Amino acid sequence: MNQHDLIQDAWSLTEAIERAVSHEDWARAAELADARAPLVMALQAEQPADALEIIRKIQASMDAVAARAQDAQATLAATYRRSMEGAKAASRYHQAARF
Numbered sequence: 001m002n003q004h005d006l007i008q009d010a011w012s013l014t015e016a017i018e019r020a021v022s023h024e025d026w027a028r029a030a031e032l033a034d035a036r037a038p039l040v041m042a043l044q045a046e047q048p049a050d051a052l053e054i055i056r057k058i059q060a061s062m063d064a065v066a067a068r069a070q071d072a073q074a075t076l077a078a079t080y081r082r083s084m085e086g087a088k089a090a091s092r093y094h095q096a097a098r099f
Contacts (some may be wrong), residue, residue, distance in 0.1 A: 003047065017061070021065050
């Protein structure tokens with residue numbers, strides 16, 4: 001596969017990752033990122049200007065997706081902690097009600 005095709009395929013996968021993330025389909029986004037990784041790793045350093053523009057878009061998207069994933073993970077962790085605290089409080093209430 002030539003460099004132009006690699007870049008185009010990586011960009012197509014990047015767009016698909018962005019769509020998956022917008023639907024919060026993190027499993028699909030991870031699958032697509034795994035498929036994109038070897039393409040990105042196969043890119044050569046020397047690229048024409050138009051290719052570099054797409055590569056920069058891919059890099060910016062990767063950064064944005066990583067930030068969004070961190071935010072989603074923090075939200076999920078906070079929700080988990082609140083749920084566990086609620087479950088503990090309910091358990092204490094039931095224990096107290098038995099006495």
